Amino acid sequence: MTTPILEPGSILGVLGGGQLGAMFATAARRMGYRVAVWDPDRDAPAHQLAAHSYTTPFSDPTSRERFASVVHAVTLEWENVPAELCGWLEERCRMLPTSTILRTLQDRIEQKQFLSSRQLSVPSFAVVESASQLITAVNRLGLPVVCKTAKSGYDGKGQWVLRSHSDVKVVEAILGQAESGQRWIVEQFIAFTRELSVLVVRNERGECRVYPAVENRHEQGILRDTLVPASIAVGVAEQAQDLALQAVAALQGIGVFCVELFHTEEGPLLINEIAPRPHNSGHYTLDVCTVSQFEQQVRVTCGLPLGEVRLLSPAVMVNLIGEEVRSVISAEACSALYSTSGAALHLYGKPMIRPGRKMGHVTFTAPQREMAIATAQQFVATLKKPV
Numbered sequence: 001m002t003t004p005i006l007e008p009g010s011i012l013g014v015l016g017g018g019q020l021g022a023m024f025a026t027a028a029r030r031m032g033y034r035v036a037v038w039d040p041d042r043d044a045p046a047h048q049l050a051a052h053s054y055t056t057p058f059s060d061p062t063s064r065e066r067f068a069s070v071v072h073a074v075t076l077e078w079e080n081v082p083a084e085l086c087g088w089l090e091e092r093c094r095m096l097p098t099s100t101i102l103r104t105l106q107d108r109i110e111q112k113q114f115l116s117s118r119q120l121s122v123p124s125f126a127v128v129e130s131a132s133q134l135i136t137a138v139n140r141l142g143l144p145v146v147c148k149t150a151k152s153g154y155d156g157k158g159q160w161v162l163r164s165h166s167d168v169k170v171v172e173a174i175l176g177q178a179e180s181g182q183r184w185i186v187e188q189f190i191a192f193t194r195e196l197s198v199l200v201v202r203n204e205r206g207e208c209r210v211y212p213a214v215e216n217r218h219e220q221g222i223l224r225d226t227l228v229p230a231s232i233a234v235g236v237a238e239q240a241q242d243l244a245l246q247a248v249a250a251l252q253g254i255g256v257f258c259v260e261l262f263h264t265e266e267g268p269l270l271i272n273e274i275a276p277r278p279h280n281s282g283h284y285t286l287d288v289c290t291v292s293q294f295e296q297q298v299r300v301t302c303g304l305p306l307g308e309v310r311l312l313s314p315a316v317m318v319n320l321i322g323e324e325v326r327s328v329i330s331a332e333a334c335s336a337l338y339s340t341s342g343a344a345l346h347l348y349g350k351p352m353i354r355p356g357r358k359m360g361h362v363t364f365t366a367p368q369r370e371m372a373i374a375t376a377q378q379f380v381a382t383l384k385k386p387v
């Protein structure tokens with residue numbers, strides 16, 4: 001069955017109103033759509049761009065009725081919105097991604113079990129349902145390992161790297177204090193050479209668009225920068241794209257997905273995580289691709305043809321984290337940045353600066369990737385570090 005195309009003027013709902021929601025709303029508005037944003041945080045950036053705003057908790061029954069009566073289709077920008085709400089919405093309108101996929105991806109254990117059941121490579125893992133099971137998992141996998149909460153947790157929160165038996169004791173004590181019913185996944189620690197990610201867009205007819213493999217560098221669990229394209233052999237880049245495509249097809253995913261991968265020197269590429277939405281590592285698509293990840297999200301949500309994916313220039317995307325944003329908002333600093341050729345500044349308009357909070361990003365483009373890296377490095381050296 002072909003999905004009817006939602007015409008410009010239709011109202012697209014987005015669950016979550018952070019910067020990803022704001023960038024989705026900007027793309028939607030440019031394409032003639034209106035946006036209804038639901039985020040309990042009144043200061044969430046996407047509210048400023050919304051035709052309809054909802055700021056109640058996601059559990060509010062009145063808002064869900066109102067939201068459903070206004071929107072023609074719904075998407076999300078945050079995978080931890082209640083799957084139950086998405087299930088309720090999908091009985092009333094088009095909902096991308098579906099609640100079934102959301103349930104699988106919201107839980108790291110279910111996600112890894114799904115992928116390994118489809119022979120898609122992931123790090124070896126074990127499930128831990130109580131503190132006392134941690135040691136069994138460690139003995140089975142061997143140190144070092146990474147222990148992660150099954151649900152929630154992002155930017156390295158709710159995660160511990162265990163390198164020694166004393167680390168095991170410390171984490172055992174932490175798990176022992178968790179609420180009952182909590183589960184964890186313990187993974188073999190992968191000494192990766194680099195982390196890669198690939199965006200995949202897939203529609204209801206199974207048509208796909210795959211973006212190039214890019215390279216992500218993290219600091220303290222938070223994405224520091226993304227190098228576009230990744231400096232890997234063509235064959236590895238193709239394998240990464242292929243693996244990402246296979247994973248999204250296996251899920252029968254409809255929407256925009258970001259597949260994060262570990263690249264090691266010897267072993268196969270491994271899938272670390274799949275996000276059922278546009279991703280921070282795909283922000284470069286706004287400045288250097290024919291069609292951005294957000295425009296693709298609008299297209300797939302509206303049943304429009306998917307956009308051609310063509311990389312127009314190498315680039316480096318640098319996140320502005322917490323206090324770092326102060327380094328670009330003075331008149332002097334932002335004029336220096338605007339004088340840098342190929343620099344594109346994106347500020348998210350968040351009123352409060354908090355440690356670790358993503359406040360904006362800068363994309364540096366240049367004819368050669370190494371030039372973009374050099375300019376980005378000079379810029380990072382000027383950033384205000386937290387005191």
Ligand code: AMP
Pocket residue numbers: 123146148153154155156187188189190191192195218221260272273
């Ligand atoms: P995640 O929330 O699962 O994406 O993990 C956040 C970051 O922790 C990843 O981007 C990696 O840098 C690191 N990490 C996660 N899992 C592993 C692993 N199994 N081995 C090594 N590093 C990991």
